[in-house]
Amino acid sequence: MDKIIMKNLSFYGYHGVMQEEAVLGQKFFVDADIYLSLKEAGESDSVEDTVHYGLAFEVIKDIVENKRYGLLEALAENIAKELIGFSPMIQEVNVRIRKPEAPVNGIFDHFGVEIRRKRNE
Secondary structure, three states: OOEEEEEEEEEEEOOOOOHHHHHHOEEEEEEEEEEOOOHHHHHHOOHHHOOOHHHHHHHHHHHHHHOOOOOHHHHHHHHHHHHHHHOOOOOEEEEEEEEOOOOOOOOOOOEEEEEEEEOOO
């Protein structure tokens, strides 16, 4: 299946189970792969025949910046749910979230989750 790739989207949000995360916030990086057929859009060269990735970006941005979840799992699940509901063309999504400033006493690049959801699942 074809896909639209949205890579390394950067946002500032207030997700986490620690009190300081709710107060101070931190950076989050999101990757989203949107699976659908791109054949018709490729032939027509019309945005009406695909999913407008700029609008899909706004869906993700609204969730990350304006809602609050304790777990990355819940954040990812809600992004996937909203993306699938965004357009009937979307058959499946893969969402990856990275949290590079988690309050963990140690040296690390990031903590994160990755989920894959299908329509009607």
